[in-house]
Amino acid sequence: MTPFEPLDRAELAGAATDVARNLLGTVVVRDDGAGLRVGRIVETEAYGGPEDRASHARAGRTSRTSIMFGPAGRAYVYLVYGLHHCLNVVCGADGEAAAVLVRAVQPIAGIERMRRARGAAGSDAKVAAGPARLCEALGIDRSLDGLDLLTDDRLRLAAPGTGPARLEPGEQVVVGPRVGISYAGPEWATRPWRFGIAGHAALSRPFPTAA
DNA sequence: ACGCGGATGGCCT
């Protein structure tokens, strides 16, 4: 396997929008004891604190969201629509709520396990293209909520090489509005807080083309 | 190529 380096926690302690952009190209390593599954992050979204009407932290610190207010580098895993899980990377300063939703990964290793976990539909590139799909493909659920993504063997964040430049030559970052949060109102629903690798086959859905 | 609705349960008011 390629020499993945652990991410720097200080890097994750920055603003959610910076972290969301810089996580593109890093990898999620899942080890459930029965083999590794690795996915390269190709799509993210930034979420803020109580001021962000689209964030789970909009209601302040609650039992579900308290992890978002903690130190950077932990996993925030929640259940949405009663049946799907979503994975976030907690970021920002300790005491402030911020997180990055991981929306899509490109399968790198353990692809057959991912396909099996998902019921074997679609192409390899689309097996983890979507926040709930990637959790199903990697076997991520609430039992992993709160773990430290920089030290825990079950679920780890790493990167090929150090530093923020992790995209392949020719790859470009594309931005757009966050998905599925129109209830938050125009001011928040239109912010370009969704980040992706332009044109990548593993994106959950296309980015709207510039007006 | 679209649009629509059902599944399903935790969380907040």
Place this chain on the structure above:
DNA sequence: GGCCATCCGCGTA
């Protein structure tokens, strides 16, 4: 009691 940071399958073209 109402609302979701979703996905899939079915319907009409």
